Amino acid sequence: xxxxxxxxxxxxxxxxxxxxxxxxxxxxxxLGLTIDARLTxxxxxxxxxxxxxxxxxxxRRFLAKGSGCSPAFCLRIYEAAATAKALYAxxxxxxxxxQWNAVDKVHRGAIGQFYGLPRxxxxxxxxxxxxxxxxxxxxxxxxxxxxxxxxxxxxxxDLLAHFKAQTRSHxxxxxxxxxxxxxxxxxxxxxxxxxxxxIDAVLPGVRSKRSTPHCxxxxxxxxxxxxxxxxHTIVYTDGSVREEAAGxxxxxxxxxxVRQLRLNTPASSLTAELAAIxxxxxVLAANPAVTRAxxxxxxxxxxxxxxxxxxxxxxxxxxxxxxxxxxxxGCNISMQWIPSHIGVDGNEAADELARAAxxxxxxxxxxxxxxxSARLALRRFVTRLHPDPRVASATAMTTIDTTRFARADYVxxxxxxxxxxxxxxxxxxxxxxxxxxxxxxxxADTLEHILCVCPASSRERLALQQGPGPALQCAERGTLPxxxxxQPDCRAPPPTxxxx
Numbered sequence: 001x002x003x004x005x006x007x008x009x010x011x012x013x014x015x016x017x018x019x020x021x022x023x024x025x026x027x028x029x030x031l032g033l034t035i036d037a038r039l040t041x042x043x044x045x046x047x048x049x050x051x052x053x054x055x056x057x058x059x060r061r062f063l064a065k066g067s068g069c070s071p072a073f074c075l076r077i078y079e080a081a082a083t084a085k086a087l088y089a090x091x092x093x094x095x096x097x098x099q100w101n102a103v104d105k106v107h108r109g110a111i112g113q114f115y116g117l118p119r120x121x122x123x124x125x126x127x128x129x130x131x132x133x134x135x136x137x138x139x140x141x142x143x144x145x146x147x148x149x150x151x152x153x154x155x156x157x158d159l160l161a162h163f164k165a166q167t168r169s170h171x172x173x174x175x176x177x178x179x180x181x182x183x184x185x186x187x188x189x190x191x192x193x194x195x196x197x198x199i200d201a202v203l204p205g206v207r208s209k210r211s212t213p214h215c216x217x218x219x220x221x222x223x224x225x226x227x228x229x230x231x232h233t234i235v236y237t238d239g240s241v242r243e244e245a246a247g248x249x250x251x252x253x254x255x256x257x258v259r260q261l262r263l264n265t266p267a268s269s270l271t272a273e274l275a276a277i278x279x280x281x282x283v284l285a286a287n288p289a290v291t292r293a294x295x296x297x298x299x300x301x302x303x304x305x306x307x308x309x310x311x312x313x314x315x316x317x318x319x320x321x322x323x324x325x326x327x328x329x330g331c332n333i334s335m336q337w338i339p340s341h342i343g344v345d346g347n348e349a350a351d352e353l354a355r356a357a358x359x360x361x362x363x364x365x366x367x368x369x370x371x372x373s374a375r376l377a378l379r380r381f382v383t384r385l386h387p388d389p390r391v392a393s394a395t396a397m398t399t400i401d402t403t404r405f406a407r408a409d410y411v412x413x414x415x416x417x418x419x420x421x422x423x424x425x426x427x428x429x430x431x432x433x434x435x436x437x438x439x440x441x442x443x444a445d446t447l448e449h450i451l452c453v454c455p456a457s458s459r460e461r462l463a464l465q466q467g468p469g470p471a472l473q474c475a476e477r478g479t480l481p482x483x484x485x486x487q488p489d490c491r492a493p494p495p496t497x498x499x500x
Contacts, residue, residue, distance in 0.1 A: 001015060002028055002035060004038055012024070034047055042099070044090075045102060045103060049102060052103075055110075056082065056110035056113055056114075059074045059077040063114070066407030066408065082110070086103060086139070090139050093170065104134045108123060111126060112126065115130060116415070117418060121415070124386075124388035125388065128388035128390055128391050129414055129417045131399060140385075144174060144378045145378060147160070147163075147178050152311065152312070152374075160175055182377060187314075194309065194324055197327060197333035199306060199307060200335070200336050200337065203220045203337070204220065204224070206220055206339070214342045214343060218342055218343055218344060225296075229294040234254065234294050234346065236250065236253075236347050236349065237273070237276035237277050238297070238350035239275060239354050240351070240355045243266075246266065246271065246272045246275075247262050247272065248357065249276060249279070249350050251349050255287060259279040261357060261364075261365035261367070262358065262359075262362040262363065263364070263365060264364040264366060265369070267368060267373040270299065271368060273297060273302040280295045285326060290331055291331055292331070292332045293334070294333075295334070295335045296335075296346065306335070314372060315368055400413055438456075440456040
């Protein structure tokens with residue numbers, strides 16, 4: 001038992017449970033989380049930081065001073081042993097901003113140890129070049145996803161309403177943030193005795209689409225349709241997704257019938273494919289004479305989701321309910337996966353219709369709500385909070401394949417990209433020497449200025465644009481001139497050859 005005041009712990013008698021006294025403690029451990037008497041979570045954060053620092057020092061030994069494992073491998077070990085514990089224990093706990101900063105500092109220090117970045121490396125650039133997120137942002141995303149999953153279950157409505165009323169609590173703030181982003185929660189269809197249709201997510205004789213010729217794939221699709229779906233009404237479905245738009249379409253050549261719609265909210269590819277399957281169910285429901293039908297889709301994920309829609313999104317449950325009602329009416333439904341973009345006429349026609357549905361002239365459909373693609377919307381929201389503006393604006397930096405370079409080389413590259421290398425411009429900013437300006441044009445003598453702007457480097461820039469120079473050729477071999485892994489036999493021409 002814990003109490004926030006020391007006087008109460010001294011004079012208040014302890015509680016008894018079955019004759020056993022429960023003494024007052026300054027801190028207790030509950031479900032793996034250390035709770036102090038003031039309910040500040042300080043001991044838990046302190047313990048997590050010390051354990052994470054120990055794990056980082058142990059994982060760093062796999063580098064073996066550049067001759068061992070890659071930094072990515074060490075980072076995977078650290079993420080599995082240290083970051084996973086933080087993301088399990090802390091997302092739903094109300095930590096202060098200072099405590100989150102302390103957790104992020106340990107995580108950022110581990111990244112610097114693995115990739116050879118100094119302690120004064122800028123925070124935003126460090127996360128940008130390594131394509132990582134601060135632990136605090138990842139914990140925020142985990143908490144929002146957890147609340148969205150509770151809302152999707154359909155049995156936690158009263159609990160979420162109680163959390164929403166507690167505006168000063170961490171859970172209450174997270175629930176209100178979710179409703180602010182996605183709007184009020186939608187109504188789900190009532191529970192029903194769901195009888196899934198016949199679903200086949202594989203093609204016989206096809207182990208991998210990538211390793212099978214398109215002509216063989218088309219033959220397998222034609223054989224499947226001829227042998228098992230003879231006499232069936234074939235309906236092809238497809239979805240199309242762009243940055244801020246999504247469309248869905250279906251086509252039944254034998255009816256004939258064509259349906260397409262434009263979604264009213266940014267959606268994932270799974271949401272667009274489920275909307276297309278819902279359209280196919282509408283087409284079959286509008287033709288009562290159809291007693292046997294086969295829906296052919298190129299989305300394995302949608303077929304797998306239809307196996308168990310009880311915990312899925314509202315759109316998934318609506319599509320499953322429509323297919324169930326078709327079966328109750330007497331229509332035998334079969335669903336089959338087919339490979340995309342292999343030349344199947346119906347699939348290509350559905351793909352063109354789905355892309356055409358992205359045009360603004362196509363009317364919007366209200367069948368999809370923001371909650372159907374909640375994971376996508378929440379991830380975009382958290383991405384906009386990234387400390388690096390390039391990542392926040394969805395223009396992430398290009399990654400470098402560290403396996404192509406010696407450790408000294410890619411450490412130098414990462415330091416230059418993060419702005420933590422001791423370049424001429426940085427020396428000028430720290431020591432302010434008078435000779436830190438470009439002698440040609442008088443601008444700041446930065447790397448960007450030398451490579452992209454300075455008139456004195458125009459001929460070198462032109463040579464690099466026309467073809468890879470010796471420096472780029474050495475970089476492709478995994479070496480950089482003047483670095484530890486550079487060999488004299490790089491066959492680099494003299495400097496005058498570049499100007500020639």
